Amino acid sequence: xxxxETSVEGxxxxxxxxxxxxxxxYGLALAAxxxxxxxxxPWRWRLTLALTVLGxxxxxxxxxxxxxxxxxxxxxxxxxxxxxxxxWVVALVGVYLMVQWPRRIAVGVFVxxxxxxxxxxxxxxxxxxxxxxAGGGMVAFWGTVHGxxxxxxxxxxxxxxxxxxxxxxxxxxLKSKSPGDFGFALPSxxxxxxxNRGAIVGSFALLTVGLLIGALLGVATxxxxxxxxxxIHWNDPKVLSALGMWLVFAVLLHARFRxxxxxxxxxxxxIVAFAFLVFTWVGVEALRLPTxxxxxxxxxxxx
Amino acid sequence: MKLLALGVDHRSAPTxxxxxxxxxxxxxxxxxxxxxxxxxxxxxxxLSTCNRVEIYAGGGDDETPEVDDLTAFLxxxxxVAPESFAxxxxxxxxxxxxxxxxxxxxxxxxxxxxxxxxxxxxxxAYRAAVARKTVGPxxxxxxxxxxxxxxxVREKTGMDQGKLSVASxxxxxxxxxxxxxxxxxxxxxxxxKMGDLTLQHLKSLKPGRILITNRNPERAEAAAxxxxxxxxxxxxxxxxxxxxDLVISTTAADEPxxxxxxxxxxxxxxxxxxxLILDIAIxxxxxxKIGDLDQVTLYNVDDLRAHVEQNLKxxxxxxxxxxxxxxxxxxxxxxxxxxxxAAGKVLQQLGNRADQIRQRELESLFAxxxxxxxxxxxxxxxxxxxxxxxxxxxxxxxxxxxxxxADPNHPHPLLSAVRHLFGLADGSSKSPIxxxx
Numbered sequence: 126x127x128x129x130e131t132s133v134e135g136x137x138x139x140x141x142x143x144x145x146x147x148x149x150x151y152g153l154a155l156a157a158x159x160x161x162x163x164x165x166x167p168w169r170w171r172l173t174l175a176l177t178v179l180g181x182x183x184x185x186x187x188x189x190x191x192x193x194x195x196x197x198x199x200x201x202x203x204x205x206x207x208x209x210x211x212x213w214v215v216a217l218v219g220v221y222l223m224v225q226w227p228r229r230i231a232v233g234v235f236v237x238x239x240x241x242x243x244x245x246x247x248x249x250x251x252x253x254x255x256x257x258x259a260g261g262g263m264v265a266f267w268g269t270v271h272g273x274x275x276x277x278x279x280x281x282x283x284x285x286x287x288x289x290x291x292x293x294x295x296x297x298x299l300k301s302k303s304p305g306d307f308g309f310a311l312p313s314x315x316x317x318x319x320x321n322r323g324a325i326v327g328s329f330a331l332l333t334v335g336l337l338i339g340a341l342l343g344v345a346t347x348x349x350x351x352x353x354x355x356x357i358h359w360n361d362p363k364v365l366s367a368l369g370m371w372l373v374f375a376v377l378l379h380a381r382f383r384x385x386x387x388x389x390x391x392x393x394x395x396i397v398a399f400a401f402l403v404f405t406w407v408g409v410e411a412l413r414l415p416t417x418x419x420x421x422x423x424x425x426x427x428x
Numbered sequence: 429m430k431l432l433a434l435g436v437d438h439r440s441a442p443t444x445x446x447x448x449x450x451x452x453x454x455x456x457x458x459x460x461x462x463x464x465x466x467x468x469x470x471x472x473x474x475l476s477t478c479n480r481v482e483i484y485a486g487g488g489d490d491e492t493p494e495v496d497d498l499t500a501f502l503x504x505x506x507x508v509a510p511e512s513f514a515x516x517x518x519x520x521x522x523x524x525x526x527x528x529x530x531x532x533x534x535x536x537x538x539x540x541x542x543x544x545x546x547x548x549x550x551x552x553a554y555r556a557a558v559a560r561k562t563v564g565p566x567x568x569x570x571x572x573x574x575x576x577x578x579x580x581v582r583e584k585t586g587m588d589q590g591k592l593s594v595a596s597x598x599x600x601x602x603x604x605x606x607x608x609x610x611x612x613x614x615x616x617x618x619x620x621k622m623g624d625l626t627l628q629h630l631k632s633l634k635p636g637r638i639l640i641t642n643r644n645p646e647r648a649e650a651a652a653x654x655x656x657x658x659x660x661x662x663x664x665x666x667x668x669x670x671x672x673d674l675v676i677s678t679t680a681a682d683e684p685x686x687x688x689x690x691x692x693x694x695x696x697x698x699x700x701x702x703x704l705i706l707d708i709a710i711x712x713x714x715x716x717k718i719g720d721l722d723q724v725t726l727y728n729v730d731d732l733r734a735h736v737e738q739n740l741k742x743x744x745x746x747x748x749x750x751x752x753x754x755x756x757x758x759x760x761x762x763x764x765x766x767x768x769x770a771a772g773k774v775l776q777q778l779g780n781r782a783d784q785i786r787q788r789e790l791e792s793l794f795a796x797x798x799x800x801x802x803x804x805x806x807x808x809x810x811x812x813x814x815x816x817x818x819x820x821x822x823x824x825x826x827x828x829x830x831x832x833x834a835d836p837n838h839p840h841p842l843l844s845a846v847r848h849l850f851g852l853a854d855g856s857s858k859s860p861i862x863x864x865x
Binding site: 166167295298299300302311312313314315316318319384385387388389390 | 583584601603604605606607608696699700701702719722723725727731734
C-alpha cells in the first residue's frame, strides 16, 4: 500500500516536472519575444520561434502520454486535460501566426502569456477530477465530439481575446500618437478587427453545437433509476454557467455586427465572454461546486 | 595594388556640377567602356545617382589611374572644363576608398540618412560594371563586401526604419490602421501641393478609389485627372466623408471645415467603420475632438512631424554602431584584397616561370630532334603543357586557399615559401598591412 502511494506520488512529481519543462520553454520564448526593444537581430525572432516550437513539441509528447493513461482517449477527458489541450492548440496557432505574419509583429507577446496562463491555471487551480467520459460506446463517442466542439470553440474564443487585446493596444498607441512606445509592432486595426470578428463567429457556432450535443447527450443518457446526485438537472452549476456563457457569446455576436458597438466595446465584451468560458470550463471544478457533469460524481459531490 | 574613389556628392558640389558630371541612363555603359579603353588593365565601377557621381578604380600600381587622370577623363567625357568641377572632387585612396564605399552603401553618406535606395543603386552600378567586364578581382571583392555590409548595417542598427517625410509617415500610418487598400476610398480635400505629395506616396498602396474635392471645381477636376480619381463638388463633402476611409485634408481655410457633430454624423452613416484622417492643413480643417471618436484616428501636421523627428533620432542613434561595423569590415576587406593581389602576383610569376622553362626545353628538344613531324611536335607540346598544369595544380590551390584563410594583419608564410621554393623574385618586401599604412 505504501509502495503504491509512493509510486503515485512519484508519477505526479514526474508529471509536474514535464509540465515545468514545456512551460519553462514557453517562458523563455516569451522572454526572447519581450527582448524585441533591446535586440534587433533576426536571430531573436528565430530563437523565439525555435523555443515556442520546442515547448510545443514537449507538450505534444506530454499530451500523448496523457492520452495513453488507462485506455487510449483524446486528452480532453477532464477539465485538466482539456485546458492543457486548449493551451497546446493556442500555442500551435501562435507558431502559425509567427511564421505567416510579418516578423515585426509581436505575436508572441500576446499568445505566449495566454498559453502560459492556461497551463498555470490547469496545473494549479484545476483539480484532477475523474474522467468526464467513462466507458465506451456511443455515449463516449458523442461525449468526445461534444468535448471537441467545445475545445475548438474555446480555441476561437482565445484567439478572439488575443486579437481583441492587439486591437486595444494598437488603438491606444494610435490615439496617444506616440510612435513605437511599446518597442514592438502590432497588426493593423483592420487586421485585428477582422481576426476578432472571424474568431467570435467561429467560437459562437462551435460552442452552440458543442452545448447542443451536450444537452442532447444529457437527455439521452438520463437514467430514471439514477440517484439525484448522478443525474444532470437544469439547475446543475455546470449547466447554468454553460447557459450563461452561451448568452454572453450571443450578446457578443450581436454586438460584433452592430455598427455602434464596433471597436473597444466589442473587445471588452470579448474579454468578458472569455472569462465566462473559462469559469464554465474549469471554474465549477476549481470551486468544487456539486455537479453531475460527464456522469462523474463531480469534485464537490459525494465520491 | 591601388584603389581610388573619386567623385562629387551633395556635400561637396552644387546641383549644377553634379548634373554636369552625371552618367545618365545609358551613359554608364559608355563611360565604363571609355574608362576601359583609356586605362587598360584597370578595374572600374561608376556610381551615378541624384546626389553623387563617383568612379571607383582599382588595379596594379601601373594600371590604376591617378586623380589627375580621372579628372581629365571626366572633363573629356562630359565635355566640360576641368576647372569647373576639379575643386569639388573628393578622392579616397586604398583603405579610405573601401571605407567610403561601405559608408555610401550603408547610407551614412546619403542626403536622407538611412534611405534604402542607395544600396540598390550600388548593386546596379556593380552589375553594370560586371556586364561591361570592367570589374576584376579587386572591385569584385570590394563591391560584394560593400553590398553585404550595407545590408548588415541596416539589420544591426535599424537605420532604415521609420520614414523621414510627412507624406511617407502618412503611408506608414495608413498601414497601421488598414490591412488592405484595394477596397478603400481615399478622399483628398484641397488640391494643393501637399495633397499631391501625400497622394504620390499613397498611390503605392493602390487604393480602390480616389475622391478629390476643392472649393474651386476646376482645380479639383485637374487633380482628379492627374491621379485618375473622381472630382467631387465641394458642397457634397458630407457624402464624400461617408464614402471615404482615409481622408487627407490640405485646404487653406481659416476655420475648421468639419465639426465634431458633422463627422460624428458621417461616422454613424459609415456604420462606424475604421477611418483615418490626416489633417495636414494649417490652420486645422478638422475639429480635434473628432479624434476621440471610437474607430477614428486623427493626425494633424504636428503629430506627423513628431513622428518624423522621432524616426530621425532613432536613425541617428545607429550612426556610431554603424561606423564601428564599417571600420571593422573595411580593415578586413582591404587586407583580404591585398592578400589576393599578393597571391595573384605570386601565381602569375609562377605561371610565367613555368611557361618560360617549358618553352625553353621544348625549343631545345625540337632543335635536337629535327626529324619530328609537326603532329609529333604538337603532341609533345600538349603533353608538356599538361605536365606543367598538373605539377602546378597543388601549389596554386594551396596559395589560393592560404589567401582565403589569411590573418588580415600578416601575409601568409606560404607566399614567401612558394617564392623561395620556385626561385621567384620577391615583389613585395613589405607586408600588405605595412603598405596600406
